[in-house]
Amino acid sequence: MGQSGPAMTTVCCGAGVPCDACDARDLAVCSVLDEEELKRFSAAATTARLEAGQTLFHEGEPAEEMFSLTEGMIKLYKLLQDGRRQITGFLMAGDFLGLAFGRTYVYSAEAVTPVRLCRFRRTAFLRLLEEMPHLERNLLGRASSELAAAQEQMLLLGRKTARERLATFLLTIADRQRRGNAEPVDLLMSRSDIADYLGLTIETVSRTLSTMRRLGAIALDGTSRVYIPNREALRTIAGV
Amino acid sequence: MGQSGPAMTTVCCGAGVPCDACDARDLAVCSVLDEEELKRFSAAATTARLEAGQTLFHEGEPAEEMFSLTEGMIKLYKLLQDGRRQITGFLMAGDFLGLAFGRTYVYSAEAVTPVRLCRFRRTAFLRLLEEMPHLERNLLGRASSELAAAQEQMLLLGRKTARERLATFLLTIADRQRRGNAEPVDLLMSRSDIADYLGLTIETVSRTLSTMRRLGAIALDGTSRVYIPNREALRTIAGV
DNA sequence: CACGAAACTTGATGTGGGTCAATGAGACCC
DNA sequence: GGGTCTCATTGACCCACATCAAGTTTCGTG
Numbered sequence: 001m002g003q004s005g006p007a008m009t010t011v012c013c014g015a016g017v018p019c020d021a022c023d024a025r026d027l028a029v030c031s032v033l034d035e036e037e038l039k040r041f042s043a044a045a046t047t048a049r050l051e052a053g054q055t056l057f058h059e060g061e062p063a064e065e066m067f068s069l070t071e072g073m074i075k076l077y078k079l080l081q082d083g084r085r086q087i088t089g090f091l092m093a094g095d096f097l098g099l100a101f102g103r104t105y106v107y108s109a110e111a112v113t114p115v116r117l118c119r120f121r122r123t124a125f126l127r128l129l130e131e132m133p134h135l136e137r138n139l140l141g142r143a144s145s146e147l148a149a150a151q152e153q154m155l156l157l158g159r160k161t162a163r164e165r166l167a168t169f170l171l172t173i174a175d176r177q178r179r180g181n182a183e184p185v186d187l188l189m190s191r192s193d194i195a196d197y198l199g200l201t202i203e204t205v206s207r208t209l210s211t212m213r214r215l216g217a218i219a220l221d222g223t224s225r226v227y228i229p230n231r232e233a234l235r236t237i238a239g240v
Numbered sequence: 241m242g243q244s245g246p247a248m249t250t251v252c253c254g255a256g257v258p259c260d261a262c263d264a265r266d267l268a269v270c271s272v273l274d275e276e277e278l279k280r281f282s283a284a285a286t287t288a289r290l291e292a293g294q295t296l297f298h299e300g301e302p303a304e305e306m307f308s309l310t311e312g313m314i315k316l317y318k319l320l321q322d323g324r325r326q327i328t329g330f331l332m333a334g335d336f337l338g339l340a341f342g343r344t345y346v347y348s349a350e351a352v353t354p355v356r357l358c359r360f361r362r363t364a365f366l367r368l369l370e371e372m373p374h375l376e377r378n379l380l381g382r383a384s385s386e387l388a389a390a391q392e393q394m395l396l397l398g399r400k401t402a403r404e405r406l407a408t409f410l411l412t413i414a415d416r417q418r419r420g421n422a423e424p425v426d427l428l429m430s431r432s433d434i435a436d437y438l439g440l441t442i443e444t445v446s447r448t449l450s451t452m453r454r455l456g457a458i459a460l461d462g463t464s465r466v467y468i469p470n471r472e473a474l475r476t477i478a479g480v
Numbered sequence: 481c482a483c484g485a486a487a488c489t490t491g492a493t494g495t496g497g498g499t500c501a502a503t504g505a506g507a508c509c510c
Numbered sequence: 511g512g513g514t515c516t517c518a519t520t521g522a523c524c525c526a527c528a529t530c531a532a533g534t535t536t537c538g539t540g
Contacts, residue, residue: 430517430518431517431518431519432517432518442517442518442519443518443519443520445518446518446519446520447519447520449519450519450520463517463518463519
């Protein structure tokens with residue numbers, strides 16, 4: 001189920017991007033730091049890269065590092081012993097992951113596309129957190145909106161139909177990619193990932209997308225590009 | 241669907257409990273404050289009471305107040321326009337609610353039992369937050385564990401069977417009530433609340449509990465008291 | 481560019497939990 | 511102690527989505 005590749009050992013260090021050239025400079029936690037703080041902050045960070053499909057960490061492992069995603073997409077997921085999987089979120093440039101005041105990670109993280117990240121030792125990061133109130137406030141804000149998103153997702157998983165789930169999903173992706181109304185959305189993740197995110201099977205995802213295409217609610221270009229001719233119409237289907 | 245009773249107008253002020261006599265003194269956010277801070281903190285708070293079934297606030301309303309629950313149980317929920325409801329959490333003494341950096345509440349909150357709370361004006365609370373780093377750290381910790389709980393709930397809603405959901409739910413309640421293995425758990429909330437929390441219908445909740453009783457996994461005393469003779473066995477059913 | 485593997489789509493069939501409906505059991509009130 | 515209201519349980523039936531099983535498309539590779 002996509003857990004190919006050894007974990008941390010395969011992360012290549014180096015090839016780091018300096019902060020001013022970083023795609024996530026204005027999105028990530030570091031955006032709230034002043035020049036002096038940024039210097040100390042980046043001194044505490046190393047950079048890492050992962051290929052698509054590689055695992056950053058597994059649920060249950062000691063949470064010794066935290067990460068800021070600067071490029072690419074990562075999925076977070078939890079597994080039941082028999083292999084059933086629930087993807088709890090897709091992260092993009094600027095997102096922070098691994099924050100845990102407990103001892104272990106509460107989810108696994110795997111690259112969906114090739115990614116770059118800034119990596120911090122847990123202890124070092126927590127020290128920075130104490131010294132930089134802006135940083136703490138920013139993380140609290142992030143946690144708060146992640147929580148809101150999680151509650152929205154609970155509504156989806158607990159109460160929405162397959163069609164409503166897909167419509168909601170497509171609209172969320174479109175928003176996050178800040179695409180104009182005419183531009184296509186790029187899904188990046190596989191049908192299996194979408195299914196495990198929406199609490200469905202790949203067959204249902206595929207069938208539902210086909211139905212929506214037949215109805216003219218979306219158009220598909222390949223398996224990953226989706227045109228949404230009328231977002232308002234999709235919003236009606238989404239039940240939002 | 242349980243939205244009886246007018247909202248804020250019916251909240252009775254007064255009858256406040258002084259901090260030292262407060263049930264939640266060691267659980268709530270105020271537990272991290274020193275004497276001097278607590279004085280300022282409580283000066284900013286008023287107290288409120290609600291009867292079971294009364295609404296504290298509705299999703300979408302301007303988020304002008306934040307609350308610390310000191311007694312009783314509150315449920316948080318979101319609605320779809322056609323009335324489908326998802327309960328996203330049950331809060332107990334010590335829990336904090338209403339934290340929103342956005343302008344509006346992202347969920348509704350309603351009393352399950354009679355409750356008492358400390359109430360803060362949003363602006364006043366945010367000011368206190370800046371002045372008291374302990375407080376901010378505590379809230380970040382809370383947000384972080386709430387997020388972990390939310391992800392656990394997504395796994396439940398997306399991937400678990402009805403039986404697994406109920407078993408998980410009962411074990412969680414048992415943990416939160418810190419009951420010994422022999423002691424019964426008290427559900428407090430209705431079947432309808434349980435159903436809307438677990439993404440099921442009341443009929444399925446009822447049937448599943450009956451089946452578990454027939455199998456000897458639990459015993460019921462009335463509709464609300466549940467004995468769990470063997471938690472390990474229930475844990476096996478829960479798939480955890 | 482042909483081959484093979486993986487990912488996706490589509491169809492046929494099955495089923496867990498939803499829906500609809502009736503009955504039962506407390507709780508409250510007079 | 512009987513009436514009523516609300517909530518919970520139980521039964522019969524149904525359907526949205528899962529499962530099982532072919533195809534088909536895409537894409538990486540020699």
